[in-house]
Amino acid sequence: xxxxxxxxxxxxxxxxxxxxxxxxxxxxxxxxxxxxxxxxxxxxxxxxxxxxxxxxxxxxxxxxxxxxxxxxxxxxxxxxxxxxxxxxxxxxxxxxxxxxxxxxxxxxxxxxxxxxxxxxxxxxxxxxxxxxxxxxxxxxxxxxxxxxxxxxxxxxxxxxxxxxxxxxxxxxxxxxxxxxxxxxxxxxxxxxxxxxxxxxxxxxxxxxxxxxxxxxxxxxxxxxxxxxxxxxxxxxxxxxxxxxxxxxxxxxxxxxxxxxxxxxxxxxxxxxxxxxxxxxxxxxxxxxxxxxxxxxxxxxxxxxxxxxxxxxxxxxxxxxxxxxxxxxxxxxxxxxxxxxxxxxxxxxxxxxxxxxxxxxxxxxxxxxxxxxxxxxxxxxxxxxxxxxxxxxxxxxxxxxxxxxxxxxxxxxxxxxxxxxxxxxxxxxxxxxxxxxxxxxxx
Numbered sequence: 001x002x003x004x005x006x007x008x009x010x011x012x013x014x015x016x017x018x019x020x021x022x023x024x025x026x027x028x029x030x031x032x033x034x035x036x037x038x039x040x041x042x043x044x045x046x047x048x049x050x051x052x053x054x055x056x057x058x059x060x061x062x063x064x065x066x067x068x069x070x071x072x073x074x075x076x077x078x079x080x081x082x083x084x085x086x087x088x089x090x091x092x093x094x095x096x097x098x099x100x101x102x103x104x105x106x107x108x109x110x111x112x113x114x115x116x117x118x119x120x121x122x123x124x125x126x127x128x129x130x131x132x133x134x135x136x137x138x139x140x141x142x143x144x145x146x147x148x149x150x151x152x153x154x155x156x157x158x159x160x161x162x163x164x165x166x167x168x169x170x171x172x173x174x175x176x177x178x179x180x181x182x183x184x185x186x187x188x189x190x191x192x193x194x195x196x197x198x199x200x201x202x203x204x205x206x207x208x209x210x211x212x213x214x215x216x217x218x219x220x221x222x223x224x225x226x227x228x229x230x231x232x233x234x235x236x237x238x239x240x241x242x243x244x245x246x247x248x249x250x251x252x253x254x255x256x257x258x259x260x261x262x263x264x265x266x267x268x269x270x271x272x273x274x275x276x277x278x279x280x281x282x283x284x285x286x287x288x289x290x291x292x293x294x295x296x297x298x299x300x301x302x303x304x305x306x307x308x309x310x311x312x313x314x315x316x317x318x319x320x321x322x323x324x325x326x327x328x329x330x331x332x333x334x335x336x337x338x339x340x341x342x343x344x345x346x347x348x349x350x351x352x353x354x355x356x357x358x359x360x361x362x363x364x365x366x367x368x369x370x371x372x373x374x375x376x377x378x379x380x381x382x383x384x385x386x387x388x389x390x391x392x393x394x395x396x397x398x399x400x401x402x403x404x405x406x407x408x409x410x411x412x413x414x415x416x417x418x419x420x421x422x423x424x425x426x427x428x429x430x431x432x433x434x435x436x437x438x439x440x441x442x
Contacts, residue, residue, distance in 0.1 A: 205287035206231030210280030274387035293361035315403025320360035324406035
């Protein structure tokens with residue numbers, strides 16, 4: 001039973017912890033989880049004595065608790081420990097003291113609904129006879145994390161059958177356990193949290209604003225003049241792709257007219273907004289990366305809202321949402337609105353983080369986080385023609401804190417949309433199914 005359960009747990013944690021990530025487990029009772037990961041380390045608050053069960057851990061895997069910060073882990077893992085801890089708040093306090101700013105805490109604990117079955121399993125010898133004194137609700141765990149400087153990012157519920165039954169266990173645990181209502185009866189809870197920074201950075205970062213532009217010639221000058229300054233050395237990066245209305249000429253003219261602004265320009269070799277965004281991000285040199293659609297349905301004047309959200313540390317991936325405020329009359333067609341609402345609900349379920357609008361073109365991420373995201377892009381593949389979901393999927397897997405900034409969606413004043421409602425909707429549905437298999441039903 002334990003072997004199968006630990007195999008499941010390692011598989012779930014591997015959604016976040018990659019082979020190249022340094023991960024440290026706090027006070028583990030078994031070497032079967034983090035101890036089996038390539039860069040796994042083990043730390044004990046009270047070093048085990050000779051002859052104790054924990055002394056059998058491989059020496060090369062064990063580090064001093066005080067050395068955790070020096071090891072620069074991307075993840076700290078606590079598996080089931082809170083059930084036996086006399087003072088959980090003190091545990092979280094000690095972990096917070098050694099947790100690097102960009103680290104994530106992965107915490108597992110069991111559902112209190114399973115307490116009678118766990119007691120019975122212990123009596124029957126299927127599990128260690130060590131009764132858990134603590135059975136906590138989600139709200140209790142979230143509150144304790146908040147008290148000690150952690151912020152809960154996401155919560156997943158896994159495992160309906162913790163022992164291996166051929167053909168049945170894998171099907172039930174993979175495809176039925178994640179479903180709404182059913183997931184409330186799962187045994188295992190996996191919480192992902194981040195340390196909350198005490199203060200905002202003292203140095204104001206600069207921004208690279210990437211503007212993919214196809215057949216947007218008459219909007220280029222307004223974009224340059226309307227983008228407000230945010231950081232001390234911002235840059236605007238225009239990426240033109242296969243235009244027929246003189247957009248490339250308009251971009252070059254704007255660059256020449258505005259030497260006071262740092263404007264970089266390029267033409268994409270491929271097709272689609274996603275290709276343009278990736279090219280623009282590769283050219284970027286500033287601390288924060290932004291996307292602004294050249295149709296200006298999201299006003300350039302709204303960009304400081306996104307900048308403030310990421311600079312203050314309130315979020316690490318900032319997503320615009322057009323579905324809070326009333327939008328201008330012809331800004332979005334009816335079936336597009338329905339499609340946006342459907343995909344927002346569907347992707348929120350798959351990613352276990354709330355999205356009200358996945359298709360708003362304005363998104364913001366730090367260049368350092370984008371570098372990590374792009375390095376692991378192969379997990380989802382490179383087939384996103386929009387550029388939105390490459391970022392959304394990557395941010396979700398990295399456990400970034402996602403914040404949505406409401407904007408008033410404007411009616412397009414020039415040109416025509418490059419979105420094909422039904423063709424692109426079909427692509428989105430295929431991407432949704434693919435993401436569900438990779439993340440939710442793994």
